[in-house]
Amino acid sequence: MKLTDIHPHLTLPNLITSTRFITAPIMLWLAWHGYGLAFMALLAIAFFSDLVDGAVARLTGQMSQFGVMLDSWADLLTYITIGFGSWWLWPEIVHREDTYLYIILACFLIPATVASIKFDRYPSYHTWGVKIAAASIGLSLYPLFLVDIAWPFHIAVFIYVLAAIEELAITLTLKKLKSNVRTIWHVLQQQ
Secondary structure: OOHHHHOOOOOHHHHHHHHHHHHHHHHHHHHHOOOHHHHHHHHHHHHHHHHHHHHHHHHHOOOOHHHHHHHHHHHHHHHHHHHHHHHHHOHHHHHHOHHHHHHHHHHHHHHHHHHHHHHOOOOOOOOHHHHHHHHHHHHHHHHHHHHOOOHHHHHHHHHHHHHHHHHHHHHHHOOOOOOOOOOHHHHHHHO
16 A cells, blocks of 8 residues: 555645655744754754655656645745744844844745745745755855854845745746746746
């Protein structure tokens, strides 16, 4: 018997994505109790699940619209967890970097809001630009919080600004909402 025989959404990629729903409350508990290294270690597991879930979906042929949305919601939960956890663990660094954090928040909210208004639904573009930006920000959190080196984080935020601009361009170009859009170039090629 296969997992999908129990429920059609019970696939290996969706289970991998779901690890982020499990790690988030544990990470919040760790942060609240001051376990910064454990928080960052569990965050690495969450990042790894985000890195591999899409690849596993493609390799196993288990791609679905549900999986795309599950991944987007797991990403959002992870970002919220990072925000609260880092604020509890490293408030002085978070306060010092608050301008960059506001930029990250704007880069997430503005494209999502514009797409939600235009298409009446939350977008799940998963562009290469956003993937690169997310990886850059994720990796830059380790030097930022563990050894207080901020310049990689600043570069990662700049990369995220570029990715957000591309997402806005995609939203403005598309006539109908699509998931898993690689780049604006791919959208223009299909128009």
